[in-house]
Amino acid sequence: MKIAKVLPAAVLAASFAVALPAQAKDPCATVLCMWGKLKGAGVVDNCSGPVNDYFSIVKKKKGKIKLSQTSDARQSFLDKCEAADSGKTKSINNKFGKVI
Numbered sequence: 260m261k262i263a264k265v266l267p268a269a270v271l272a273a274s275f276a277v278a279l280p281a282q283a284k285d286p287c288a289t290v291l292c293m294w295g296k297l298k299g300a301g302v303v304d305n306c307s308g309p310v311n312d313y314f315s316i317v318k319k320k321k322g323k324i325k326l327s328q329t330s331d332a333r334q335s336f337l338d339k340c341e342a343a344d345s346g347k348t349k350s351i352n353n354k355f356g357k358v359i
Contacts, residue, residue: 284312287340293351313337317359330356 292306293313302310316336318328333356337348 284336285309286336286338287342289313290337290340290343290348290351293337293355294347297351297354313355314358324359326357326359329359 288306289309289312292303292309295301295303295306296310313333313336316329316333318325318332320328330352334348334352337343337352338345340348
């Protein structure tokens with residue numbers, strides 16, 4: 260009887276230990292890749308992920324896309340890269356912030 264109570268908890272704990280790690284979005288990689296895109300380089304090697312990270316940020320309300328909130332959220336994401344020049348991140352966001 261005691262094993263019947265402990266076994267499910269042990270299985271659940273083991274499943275958390277084996278969970279796949281989540282890949283965090285890197286705002287600095289996104290700034291670098293989006294700067295290249297802004298300057299006309301397009302999406303260069305190894306930049307499709309960071310560019311997708313940027314464009315995957317979309318804010319909605321009642322199923323409708325809110326462009327201003329989307330742009331603000333994208334700017335906030337770019338601003339997480341402390342090494343980036345805020346003027347450059349604003350230039351990126353001014354061009355691509357409301358692009359869906």
